[in-house]
Amino acid sequence: MSSVDVVGIDSEAVSRWIGTLGIDTAGPLTFDRIGLGQSNLTYLVQDRAGGRWVLRRPPFGHLLASAHDVAREARILSALEDTAVPTPRVFGLTDDPDVTEVPLLLMEFVDGQVVDRMSIAESLTPERRRAIGLSLPRTLAKIHAVDLESTGLTDLASHKPYAQRQLKRWSGQWEKSKTRELPALDDLTGRLTDSVPEQRELTLVHGDFHLRNVITSHATGEVTAALDWELCTLGDPLADVGSLLAYWPEPGETTGGDFPASTLDGFPDRVEIAGVYLDETGRDPKALAFWHVLGLWKVAVIAEGVMRRARDEPQNKAAAGTPTVERIDDLVAKACDIAARAGI
Known part of the structure:
Protein backbone atom coordinates (compact mmCIF):
# COMPACT_ATOMS: atom_id res chain seq x y z
CA MET A 1 0.00 0.00 0.00
CA PHE A 109 8.01 10.08 17.65
CA VAL A 110 9.52 8.64 20.84
CA ASP A 111 11.97 5.86 20.08
CA GLY A 112 11.82 2.83 22.34
CA GLN A 113 10.09 -0.47 22.84
CA VAL A 114 6.32 -0.89 22.87
CA VAL A 115 5.45 -4.24 24.43
CA ASP A 116 2.16 -4.71 22.59
CA ARG A 117 2.57 -8.23 21.19
CA MET A 118 3.24 -11.53 22.94
CA SER A 119 6.22 -12.12 20.65
CA ILE A 120 7.85 -8.94 21.98
CA ALA A 121 7.05 -9.77 25.62
CA GLU A 122 8.44 -13.29 25.11
CA SER A 123 11.67 -11.90 23.59
CA LEU A 124 12.50 -9.95 26.75
CA THR A 125 14.68 -11.32 29.53
CA PRO A 126 12.97 -11.88 32.90
CA GLU A 127 15.12 -9.04 34.26
CA ARG A 128 13.86 -6.63 31.59
CA ARG A 129 10.25 -7.71 32.18
CA ARG A 130 10.67 -6.98 35.88
CA ALA A 131 12.18 -3.54 35.19
CA ILE A 132 9.30 -2.61 32.87
CA GLY A 133 6.68 -3.93 35.33
CA LEU A 134 8.09 -1.93 38.25
CA SER A 135 8.38 1.24 36.15
CA LEU A 136 4.62 1.25 35.48
CA PRO A 137 3.43 2.08 39.03
CA ARG A 138 6.27 4.61 39.42
CA THR A 139 5.05 6.36 36.25
CA LEU A 140 1.50 6.40 37.63
CA ALA A 141 2.83 8.07 40.77
CA LYS A 142 4.30 10.85 38.56
CA ILE A 143 0.98 11.31 36.76
CA HIS A 144 -0.90 11.59 40.03
CA ALA A 145 1.62 14.15 41.38
CA VAL A 146 0.93 16.64 38.55
CA ASP A 147 0.03 20.10 39.87
CA LEU A 148 -3.34 20.85 38.30
CA GLU A 149 -3.06 24.60 38.89
CA SER A 150 0.35 25.14 37.29
CA THR A 151 -0.51 22.94 34.28
CA GLY A 152 -3.85 24.65 33.73
CA LEU A 153 -5.73 21.36 34.01
CA THR A 154 -8.06 22.18 36.92
CA ASP A 155 -10.98 22.55 34.51
CA LEU A 156 -10.21 19.42 32.49
CA ALA A 157 -13.16 17.53 33.98
CA SER A 158 -15.78 17.55 36.70
CA HIS A 159 -14.67 17.68 40.33
CA LYS A 160 -17.63 15.56 41.42
CA PRO A 161 -16.88 12.15 43.03
CA TYR A 162 -15.11 10.07 40.42
CA ALA A 163 -16.45 6.58 41.13
CA GLN A 164 -20.04 7.70 40.62
CA ARG A 165 -19.04 9.47 37.39
CA GLN A 166 -17.32 6.35 36.12
CA LEU A 167 -20.22 4.07 37.00
CA LYS A 168 -22.70 6.39 35.29
CA ARG A 169 -20.55 6.88 32.19
CA TRP A 170 -19.54 3.28 31.58
CA SER A 171 -22.90 1.72 32.42
CA GLY A 172 -24.30 4.17 29.86
CA GLN A 173 -21.67 3.06 27.33
CA TRP A 174 -22.61 -0.55 28.07
CA GLU A 175 -26.26 0.12 27.25
CA LYS A 176 -25.28 1.78 23.95
CA SER A 177 -22.71 -0.75 22.78
CA LYS A 178 -23.64 -4.14 24.29
CA THR A 179 -24.20 -7.00 21.87
CA ARG A 180 -26.21 -9.13 24.32
CA GLU A 181 -27.67 -9.25 27.81
CA LEU A 182 -25.16 -10.01 30.59
CA PRO A 183 -26.92 -10.23 33.98
CA ALA A 184 -23.65 -10.81 35.87
CA LEU A 185 -22.34 -7.44 34.68
CA ASP A 186 -25.59 -5.69 35.56
CA ASP A 187 -25.47 -7.23 39.04
CA LEU A 188 -21.85 -6.13 39.47
CA THR A 189 -22.79 -2.58 38.45
CA GLY A 190 -25.30 -2.50 41.29
CA ARG A 191 -22.82 -3.88 43.83
CA LEU A 192 -20.17 -1.34 42.84
CA THR A 193 -22.71 1.49 43.06
CA ASP A 194 -23.56 0.40 46.62
CA SER A 195 -19.89 0.12 47.70
CA VAL A 196 -18.26 3.37 46.56
CA PRO A 197 -15.46 4.40 48.96
CA GLU A 198 -15.10 8.00 50.10
CA GLN A 199 -12.99 10.07 47.70
CA ARG A 200 -10.19 11.81 49.63
CA GLU A 201 -8.39 13.70 46.84
CA LEU A 202 -8.64 14.81 43.23
CA THR A 203 -5.72 14.26 40.85
CA LEU A 204 -5.03 13.82 37.18
CA VAL A 205 -6.11 10.30 36.16
CA HIS A 206 -4.78 8.74 32.95
CA GLY A 207 -7.86 6.55 32.53
CA ASP A 208 -6.34 3.76 30.40
CA PHE A 209 -2.87 3.06 31.78
CA HIS A 210 -1.45 -0.36 30.93
CA LEU A 211 1.54 -2.11 29.34
CA ARG A 212 0.48 -1.56 25.73
CA ASN A 213 0.03 2.18 26.27
CA VAL A 214 3.62 3.05 27.17
CA ILE A 215 6.99 3.21 25.40
CA THR A 216 9.92 1.81 27.37
CA SER A 217 13.67 2.36 27.12
CA HIS A 218 15.64 -0.19 25.09
CA ALA A 219 18.45 0.26 27.63
CA THR A 220 16.71 0.14 31.01
CA GLY A 221 13.04 -0.81 30.59
CA GLU A 222 11.95 2.48 32.21
CA VAL A 223 8.83 4.12 30.78
CA THR A 224 9.95 6.89 28.37
CA ALA A 225 6.47 7.92 27.20
CA ALA A 226 2.92 7.34 28.41
CA LEU A 227 0.51 7.27 25.46
CA ASP A 228 -3.24 7.27 24.71
CA TRP A 229 -4.53 10.08 26.94
CA GLU A 230 -8.01 10.25 25.41
CA LEU A 231 -9.70 8.92 28.59
CA CYS A 232 -7.67 11.19 30.88
CA THR A 233 -9.73 13.02 33.49
CA LEU A 234 -9.70 14.28 37.08
CA GLY A 235 -10.57 11.84 39.82
CA ASP A 236 -9.38 9.36 42.41
CA PRO A 237 -5.77 8.30 41.71
CA LEU A 238 -6.41 4.74 42.89
CA ALA A 239 -8.67 4.33 39.85
CA ASP A 240 -5.57 4.16 37.63
CA VAL A 241 -3.97 1.56 39.88
CA GLY A 242 -7.15 -0.50 39.72
CA SER A 243 -7.11 -0.31 35.91
CA LEU A 244 -3.46 -1.33 35.75
CA LEU A 245 -4.20 -4.34 37.97
CA ALA A 246 -7.24 -5.18 35.81
CA TYR A 247 -4.97 -5.42 32.76
CA TRP A 248 -2.43 -7.54 34.69
CA PRO A 249 -3.41 -11.24 34.68
CA GLU A 250 -1.32 -13.65 36.72
CA PRO A 251 -0.35 -17.23 35.76
CA GLY A 252 -3.46 -19.40 35.45
CA GLU A 253 -5.86 -16.49 34.80
CA THR A 254 -7.61 -16.06 31.45
CA THR A 255 -8.58 -12.38 31.55
CA GLY A 256 -5.68 -11.30 29.34
CA GLY A 257 -7.24 -12.57 26.13
CA ASP A 258 -4.60 -12.88 23.41
CA PHE A 259 -2.15 -10.70 25.39
CA PRO A 260 -1.41 -12.36 28.75
CA ALA A 261 2.10 -10.82 28.84
CA SER A 262 2.13 -10.26 32.60
CA THR A 263 1.83 -14.03 33.18
CA LEU A 264 5.39 -14.48 31.82
CA ASP A 265 8.30 -15.16 34.16
CA GLY A 266 9.90 -11.97 35.51
CA PHE A 267 6.91 -9.61 35.49
CA PRO A 268 6.02 -8.65 39.08
CA ASP A 269 2.66 -9.80 40.43
CA ARG A 270 -0.24 -7.49 41.28
CA VAL A 271 0.63 -7.32 44.98
CA GLU A 272 4.15 -6.08 44.21
CA ILE A 273 2.94 -3.56 41.62
CA ALA A 274 0.40 -2.13 44.06
CA GLY A 275 3.07 -2.12 46.79
CA VAL A 276 5.50 -0.08 44.68
CA TYR A 277 2.78 2.50 43.99
CA LEU A 278 1.67 2.71 47.63
CA ASP A 279 5.28 2.99 48.86
CA GLU A 280 5.92 5.74 46.33
CA THR A 281 2.80 7.76 47.20
CA GLY A 282 1.86 6.84 50.78
CA ARG A 283 -1.77 6.40 49.73
CA ASP A 284 -4.20 4.25 51.72
CA PRO A 285 -4.63 0.75 50.22
CA LYS A 286 -8.10 0.14 51.73
CA ALA A 287 -10.05 1.21 48.64
CA LEU A 288 -7.81 -0.62 46.16
CA ALA A 289 -10.00 -3.75 45.88
CA PHE A 290 -12.99 -1.58 44.88
CA TRP A 291 -10.93 0.09 42.15
CA HIS A 292 -9.54 -3.23 40.94
CA VAL A 293 -13.10 -4.57 40.56
CA LEU A 294 -14.25 -1.38 38.86
CA GLY A 295 -11.20 -1.62 36.58
CA LEU A 296 -12.13 -5.13 35.45
CA TRP A 297 -15.77 -4.08 35.00
CA LYS A 298 -14.68 -1.11 32.88
CA VAL A 299 -12.29 -3.20 30.75
CA ALA A 300 -15.19 -5.57 30.07
CA VAL A 301 -17.40 -2.65 28.98
CA ILE A 302 -14.64 -1.22 26.76
CA ALA A 303 -13.97 -4.64 25.23
CA GLU A 304 -17.65 -5.04 24.39
CA GLY A 305 -17.56 -1.63 22.70
CA VAL A 306 -14.48 -2.59 20.67
CA MET A 307 -16.16 -5.86 19.66
CA ARG A 308 -19.28 -3.94 18.62
CA ARG A 309 -17.30 -1.31 16.64
CA ALA A 310 -15.29 -3.97 14.82
CA ARG A 311 -18.54 -5.75 13.95
CA ASP A 312 -20.23 -2.55 12.73
CA GLU A 313 -17.19 -1.02 10.98
CA PRO A 314 -14.64 -3.62 9.80
CA GLN A 315 -12.16 -0.79 9.04
CA ASN A 316 -11.70 -0.35 12.80
CA LYS A 317 -10.28 -3.85 13.20
CA ALA A 318 -6.59 -3.80 14.12
CA ALA A 319 -3.78 -6.30 14.50
CA ALA A 320 -4.41 -6.63 18.23
CA GLY A 321 -7.42 -8.75 17.41
CA THR A 322 -10.98 -8.16 18.51
CA PRO A 323 -12.11 -9.09 22.06
CA THR A 324 -14.24 -12.22 22.29
CA VAL A 325 -17.41 -12.91 24.25
CA GLU A 326 -15.42 -15.50 26.24
CA ARG A 327 -12.80 -12.99 27.34
CA ILE A 328 -15.43 -10.42 28.34
CA ASP A 329 -17.24 -13.08 30.38
CA ASP A 330 -13.90 -14.02 32.02
CA LEU A 331 -13.30 -10.39 32.99
CA VAL A 332 -16.74 -10.15 34.61
CA ALA A 333 -16.26 -13.46 36.43
CA LYS A 334 -12.85 -12.33 37.79
CA ALA A 335 -14.36 -9.03 38.91
CA CYS A 336 -17.17 -10.86 40.71
CA ASP A 337 -14.64 -13.13 42.42
CA ILE A 338 -12.50 -10.24 43.71
CA ALA A 339 -15.64 -8.32 44.73
CA ALA A 340 -16.93 -11.27 46.72
CA ARG A 341 -13.61 -11.67 48.54
CA ALA A 342 -13.51 -7.94 49.32
CA GLY A 343 -17.10 -7.90 50.61
CA ILE A 344 -18.36 -5.75 47.71
Whole structure:
Protein backbone atom coordinates (compact mmCIF):
# COMPACT_ATOMS: atom_id res chain seq x y z
CA MET A 1 0.00 0.00 0.00
CA SER A 2 1.49 3.37 -0.94
CA SER A 3 1.18 6.34 1.38
CA VAL A 4 -1.36 7.82 -1.05
CA ASP A 5 -3.65 4.87 -0.37
CA VAL A 6 -3.53 5.07 3.44
CA VAL A 7 -7.08 4.78 4.76
CA GLY A 8 -8.32 7.63 6.93
CA ILE A 9 -6.13 10.54 5.82
CA ASP A 10 -5.51 12.63 2.71
CA SER A 11 -1.72 12.28 2.44
CA GLU A 12 -1.22 15.28 0.17
CA ALA A 13 -3.38 17.65 2.22
CA VAL A 14 -1.83 16.49 5.50
CA SER A 15 1.68 16.89 4.04
CA ARG A 16 0.86 20.49 3.11
CA TRP A 17 -0.41 21.16 6.64
CA ILE A 18 2.73 19.66 8.24
CA GLY A 19 4.74 21.97 5.98
CA THR A 20 3.15 24.97 7.74
CA LEU A 21 4.18 23.87 11.26
CA GLY A 22 7.82 24.98 11.10
CA ILE A 23 9.15 21.42 11.23
CA ASP A 24 12.20 20.56 9.13
CA THR A 25 11.20 17.79 6.71
CA ALA A 26 13.19 16.40 3.81
CA GLY A 27 11.28 15.51 0.69
CA PRO A 28 7.90 13.81 0.42
CA LEU A 29 6.30 12.34 3.53
CA THR A 30 5.02 8.79 3.81
CA PHE A 31 2.20 7.67 6.11
CA ASP A 32 1.77 4.15 7.50
CA ARG A 33 -0.83 2.89 9.98
CA ILE A 34 0.93 1.60 13.09
CA GLY A 35 -0.02 0.33 16.52
CA LEU A 36 -2.58 -2.20 17.60
CA GLY A 37 -5.26 0.12 18.91
CA GLN A 38 -8.87 0.04 17.76
CA SER A 39 -9.42 3.40 19.40
CA ASN A 40 -7.82 6.55 17.97
CA LEU A 41 -5.91 5.54 14.83
CA THR A 42 -2.15 6.09 14.72
CA TYR A 43 0.12 6.66 11.71
CA LEU A 44 3.91 6.82 11.42
CA VAL A 45 4.98 9.82 9.32
CA GLN A 46 8.46 9.62 7.75
CA ASP A 47 10.58 11.75 5.46
CA ARG A 48 13.52 10.85 3.20
CA ALA A 49 16.13 11.86 5.78
CA GLY A 50 14.83 9.47 8.44
CA GLY A 51 12.74 12.04 10.29
CA ARG A 52 9.79 10.45 12.10
CA TRP A 53 6.59 11.82 13.63
CA VAL A 54 3.28 10.36 14.82
CA LEU A 55 -0.17 11.35 13.56
CA ARG A 56 -3.43 10.53 15.39
CA ARG A 57 -7.08 10.65 14.27
CA PRO A 58 -10.38 9.33 15.70
CA PRO A 59 -11.61 5.90 14.58
CA PHE A 60 -14.10 5.42 11.76
CA GLY A 61 -17.84 5.14 12.23
CA HIS A 62 -20.27 6.37 14.85
CA LEU A 63 -18.49 7.60 17.99
CA LEU A 64 -19.88 7.71 21.51
CA ALA A 65 -20.04 11.20 22.99
CA SER A 66 -16.72 12.53 24.37
CA ALA A 67 -14.82 9.43 23.25
CA HIS A 68 -11.78 9.71 20.97
CA ASP A 69 -11.34 13.47 21.47
CA VAL A 70 -8.03 14.15 19.73
CA ALA A 71 -8.10 17.90 20.55
CA ARG A 72 -8.47 17.11 24.25
CA GLU A 73 -5.57 14.66 24.03
CA ALA A 74 -3.45 17.42 22.46
CA ARG A 75 -4.32 19.80 25.29
CA ILE A 76 -3.32 17.27 27.94
CA LEU A 77 -0.01 16.37 26.27
CA SER A 78 0.87 20.05 25.84
CA ALA A 79 0.09 20.74 29.51
CA LEU A 80 2.33 17.86 30.64
CA GLU A 81 5.34 18.89 28.54
CA ASP A 82 7.24 20.52 31.44
CA THR A 83 6.26 18.02 34.15
CA ALA A 84 7.97 14.82 35.32
CA VAL A 85 5.45 12.76 33.33
CA PRO A 86 7.12 11.22 30.25
CA THR A 87 5.03 12.20 27.20
CA PRO A 88 5.59 12.92 23.49
CA ARG A 89 5.75 16.59 22.46
CA VAL A 90 2.85 18.06 20.45
CA PHE A 91 3.70 19.76 17.12
CA GLY A 92 0.26 20.59 15.77
CA LEU A 93 -3.49 20.05 15.82
CA THR A 94 -5.93 20.77 12.98
CA ASP A 95 -9.57 20.36 12.08
CA ASP A 96 -9.27 22.48 8.93
CA PRO A 97 -11.78 21.00 6.44
CA ASP A 98 -9.26 21.61 3.62
CA VAL A 99 -6.94 19.16 5.37
CA THR A 100 -9.13 16.61 7.10
CA GLU A 101 -12.70 15.54 7.90
CA VAL A 102 -11.77 14.82 11.54
CA PRO A 103 -9.28 16.42 13.97
CA LEU A 104 -5.64 15.41 13.46
CA LEU A 105 -2.84 15.56 16.03
CA LEU A 106 0.86 15.53 15.06
CA MET A 107 3.33 14.69 17.78
CA GLU A 108 6.87 13.59 18.49
CA PHE A 109 8.01 10.08 17.65
CA VAL A 110 9.52 8.64 20.84
CA ASP A 111 11.97 5.86 20.08
CA GLY A 112 11.82 2.83 22.34
CA GLN A 113 10.09 -0.47 22.84
CA VAL A 114 6.32 -0.89 22.87
CA VAL A 115 5.45 -4.24 24.43
CA ASP A 116 2.16 -4.71 22.59
CA ARG A 117 2.57 -8.23 21.19
CA MET A 118 3.24 -11.53 22.94
CA SER A 119 6.22 -12.12 20.65
CA ILE A 120 7.85 -8.94 21.98
CA ALA A 121 7.05 -9.77 25.62
CA GLU A 122 8.44 -13.29 25.11
CA SER A 123 11.67 -11.90 23.59
CA LEU A 124 12.50 -9.95 26.75
CA THR A 125 14.68 -11.32 29.53
CA PRO A 126 12.97 -11.88 32.90
CA GLU A 127 15.12 -9.04 34.26
CA ARG A 128 13.86 -6.63 31.59
CA ARG A 129 10.25 -7.71 32.18
CA ARG A 130 10.67 -6.98 35.88
CA ALA A 131 12.18 -3.54 35.19
CA ILE A 132 9.30 -2.61 32.87
CA GLY A 133 6.68 -3.93 35.33
CA LEU A 134 8.09 -1.93 38.25
CA SER A 135 8.38 1.24 36.15
CA LEU A 136 4.62 1.25 35.48
CA PRO A 137 3.43 2.08 39.03
CA ARG A 138 6.27 4.61 39.42
CA THR A 139 5.05 6.36 36.25
CA LEU A 140 1.50 6.40 37.63
CA ALA A 141 2.83 8.07 40.77
CA LYS A 142 4.30 10.85 38.56
CA ILE A 143 0.98 11.31 36.76
CA HIS A 144 -0.90 11.59 40.03
CA ALA A 145 1.62 14.15 41.38
CA VAL A 146 0.93 16.64 38.55
CA ASP A 147 0.03 20.10 39.87
CA LEU A 148 -3.34 20.85 38.30
CA GLU A 149 -3.06 24.60 38.89
CA SER A 150 0.35 25.14 37.29
CA THR A 151 -0.51 22.94 34.28
CA GLY A 152 -3.85 24.65 33.73
CA LEU A 153 -5.73 21.36 34.01
CA THR A 154 -8.06 22.18 36.92
CA ASP A 155 -10.98 22.55 34.51
CA LEU A 156 -10.21 19.42 32.49
CA ALA A 157 -13.16 17.53 33.98
CA SER A 158 -15.78 17.55 36.70
CA HIS A 159 -14.67 17.68 40.33
CA LYS A 160 -17.63 15.56 41.42
CA PRO A 161 -16.88 12.15 43.03
CA TYR A 162 -15.11 10.07 40.42
CA ALA A 163 -16.45 6.58 41.13
CA GLN A 164 -20.04 7.70 40.62
CA ARG A 165 -19.04 9.47 37.39
CA GLN A 166 -17.32 6.35 36.12
CA LEU A 167 -20.22 4.07 37.00
CA LYS A 168 -22.70 6.39 35.29
CA ARG A 169 -20.55 6.88 32.19
CA TRP A 170 -19.54 3.28 31.58
CA SER A 171 -22.90 1.72 32.42
CA GLY A 172 -24.30 4.17 29.86
CA GLN A 173 -21.67 3.06 27.33
CA TRP A 174 -22.61 -0.55 28.07
CA GLU A 175 -26.26 0.12 27.25
CA LYS A 176 -25.28 1.78 23.95
CA SER A 177 -22.71 -0.75 22.78
CA LYS A 178 -23.64 -4.14 24.29
CA THR A 179 -24.20 -7.00 21.87
CA ARG A 180 -26.21 -9.13 24.32
CA GLU A 181 -27.67 -9.25 27.81
CA LEU A 182 -25.16 -10.01 30.59
CA PRO A 183 -26.92 -10.23 33.98
CA ALA A 184 -23.65 -10.81 35.87
CA LEU A 185 -22.34 -7.44 34.68
CA ASP A 186 -25.59 -5.69 35.56
CA ASP A 187 -25.47 -7.23 39.04
CA LEU A 188 -21.85 -6.13 39.47
CA THR A 189 -22.79 -2.58 38.45
CA GLY A 190 -25.30 -2.50 41.29
CA ARG A 191 -22.82 -3.88 43.83
CA LEU A 192 -20.17 -1.34 42.84
CA THR A 193 -22.71 1.49 43.06
CA ASP A 194 -23.56 0.40 46.62
CA SER A 195 -19.89 0.12 47.70
CA VAL A 196 -18.26 3.37 46.56
CA PRO A 197 -15.46 4.40 48.96
CA GLU A 198 -15.10 8.00 50.10
CA GLN A 199 -12.99 10.07 47.70
CA ARG A 200 -10.19 11.81 49.63
CA GLU A 201 -8.39 13.70 46.84
CA LEU A 202 -8.64 14.81 43.23
CA THR A 203 -5.72 14.26 40.85
CA LEU A 204 -5.03 13.82 37.18
CA VAL A 205 -6.11 10.30 36.16
CA HIS A 206 -4.78 8.74 32.95
CA GLY A 207 -7.86 6.55 32.53
CA ASP A 208 -6.34 3.76 30.40
CA PHE A 209 -2.87 3.06 31.78
CA HIS A 210 -1.45 -0.36 30.93
CA LEU A 211 1.54 -2.11 29.34
CA ARG A 212 0.48 -1.56 25.73
CA ASN A 213 0.03 2.18 26.27
CA VAL A 214 3.62 3.05 27.17
CA ILE A 215 6.99 3.21 25.40
CA THR A 216 9.92 1.81 27.37
CA SER A 217 13.67 2.36 27.12
CA HIS A 218 15.64 -0.19 25.09
CA ALA A 219 18.45 0.26 27.63
CA THR A 220 16.71 0.14 31.01
CA GLY A 221 13.04 -0.81 30.59
CA GLU A 222 11.95 2.48 32.21
CA VAL A 223 8.83 4.12 30.78
CA THR A 224 9.95 6.89 28.37
CA ALA A 225 6.47 7.92 27.20
CA ALA A 226 2.92 7.34 28.41
CA LEU A 227 0.51 7.27 25.46
CA ASP A 228 -3.24 7.27 24.71
CA TRP A 229 -4.53 10.08 26.94
CA GLU A 230 -8.01 10.25 25.41
CA LEU A 231 -9.70 8.92 28.59
CA CYS A 232 -7.67 11.19 30.88
CA THR A 233 -9.73 13.02 33.49
CA LEU A 234 -9.70 14.28 37.08
CA GLY A 235 -10.57 11.84 39.82
CA ASP A 236 -9.38 9.36 42.41
CA PRO A 237 -5.77 8.30 41.71
CA LEU A 238 -6.41 4.74 42.89
CA ALA A 239 -8.67 4.33 39.85
CA ASP A 240 -5.57 4.16 37.63
CA VAL A 241 -3.97 1.56 39.88
CA GLY A 242 -7.15 -0.50 39.72
CA SER A 243 -7.11 -0.31 35.91
CA LEU A 244 -3.46 -1.33 35.75
CA LEU A 245 -4.20 -4.34 37.97
CA ALA A 246 -7.24 -5.18 35.81
CA TYR A 247 -4.97 -5.42 32.76
CA TRP A 248 -2.43 -7.54 34.69
CA PRO A 249 -3.41 -11.24 34.68
CA GLU A 250 -1.32 -13.65 36.72
CA PRO A 251 -0.35 -17.23 35.76
CA GLY A 252 -3.46 -19.40 35.45
CA GLU A 253 -5.86 -16.49 34.80
CA THR A 254 -7.61 -16.06 31.45
CA THR A 255 -8.58 -12.38 31.55
CA GLY A 256 -5.68 -11.30 29.34
CA GLY A 257 -7.24 -12.57 26.13
CA ASP A 258 -4.60 -12.88 23.41
CA PHE A 259 -2.15 -10.70 25.39
CA PRO A 260 -1.41 -12.36 28.75
CA ALA A 261 2.10 -10.82 28.84
CA SER A 262 2.13 -10.26 32.60
CA THR A 263 1.83 -14.03 33.18
CA LEU A 264 5.39 -14.48 31.82
CA ASP A 265 8.30 -15.16 34.16
CA GLY A 266 9.90 -11.97 35.51
CA PHE A 267 6.91 -9.61 35.49
CA PRO A 268 6.02 -8.65 39.08
CA ASP A 269 2.66 -9.80 40.43
CA ARG A 270 -0.24 -7.49 41.28
CA VAL A 271 0.63 -7.32 44.98
CA GLU A 272 4.15 -6.08 44.21
CA ILE A 273 2.94 -3.56 41.62
CA ALA A 274 0.40 -2.13 44.06
CA GLY A 275 3.07 -2.12 46.79
CA VAL A 276 5.50 -0.08 44.68
CA TYR A 277 2.78 2.50 43.99
CA LEU A 278 1.67 2.71 47.63
CA ASP A 279 5.28 2.99 48.86
CA GLU A 280 5.92 5.74 46.33
CA THR A 281 2.80 7.76 47.20
CA GLY A 282 1.86 6.84 50.78
CA ARG A 283 -1.77 6.40 49.73
CA ASP A 284 -4.20 4.25 51.72
CA PRO A 285 -4.63 0.75 50.22
CA LYS A 286 -8.10 0.14 51.73
CA ALA A 287 -10.05 1.21 48.64
CA LEU A 288 -7.81 -0.62 46.16
CA ALA A 289 -10.00 -3.75 45.88
CA PHE A 290 -12.99 -1.58 44.88
CA TRP A 291 -10.93 0.09 42.15
CA HIS A 292 -9.54 -3.23 40.94
CA VAL A 293 -13.10 -4.57 40.56
CA LEU A 294 -14.25 -1.38 38.86
CA GLY A 295 -11.20 -1.62 36.58
CA LEU A 296 -12.13 -5.13 35.45
CA TRP A 297 -15.77 -4.08 35.00
CA LYS A 298 -14.68 -1.11 32.88
CA VAL A 299 -12.29 -3.20 30.75
CA ALA A 300 -15.19 -5.57 30.07
CA VAL A 301 -17.40 -2.65 28.98
CA ILE A 302 -14.64 -1.22 26.76
CA ALA A 303 -13.97 -4.64 25.23
CA GLU A 304 -17.65 -5.04 24.39
CA GLY A 305 -17.56 -1.63 22.70
CA VAL A 306 -14.48 -2.59 20.67
CA MET A 307 -16.16 -5.86 19.66
CA ARG A 308 -19.28 -3.94 18.62
CA ARG A 309 -17.30 -1.31 16.64
CA ALA A 310 -15.29 -3.97 14.82
CA ARG A 311 -18.54 -5.75 13.95
CA ASP A 312 -20.23 -2.55 12.73
CA GLU A 313 -17.19 -1.02 10.98
CA PRO A 314 -14.64 -3.62 9.80
CA GLN A 315 -12.16 -0.79 9.04
CA ASN A 316 -11.70 -0.35 12.80
CA LYS A 317 -10.28 -3.85 13.20
CA ALA A 318 -6.59 -3.80 14.12
CA ALA A 319 -3.78 -6.30 14.50
CA ALA A 320 -4.41 -6.63 18.23
CA GLY A 321 -7.42 -8.75 17.41
CA THR A 322 -10.98 -8.16 18.51
CA PRO A 323 -12.11 -9.09 22.06
CA THR A 324 -14.24 -12.22 22.29
CA VAL A 325 -17.41 -12.91 24.25
CA GLU A 326 -15.42 -15.50 26.24
CA ARG A 327 -12.80 -12.99 27.34
CA ILE A 328 -15.43 -10.42 28.34
CA ASP A 329 -17.24 -13.08 30.38
CA ASP A 330 -13.90 -14.02 32.02
CA LEU A 331 -13.30 -10.39 32.99
CA VAL A 332 -16.74 -10.15 34.61
CA ALA A 333 -16.26 -13.46 36.43
CA LYS A 334 -12.85 -12.33 37.79
CA ALA A 335 -14.36 -9.03 38.91
CA CYS A 336 -17.17 -10.86 40.71
CA ASP A 337 -14.64 -13.13 42.42
CA ILE A 338 -12.50 -10.24 43.71
CA ALA A 339 -15.64 -8.32 44.73
CA ALA A 340 -16.93 -11.27 46.72
CA ARG A 341 -13.61 -11.67 48.54
CA ALA A 342 -13.51 -7.94 49.32
CA GLY A 343 -17.10 -7.90 50.61
CA ILE A 344 -18.36 -5.75 47.71
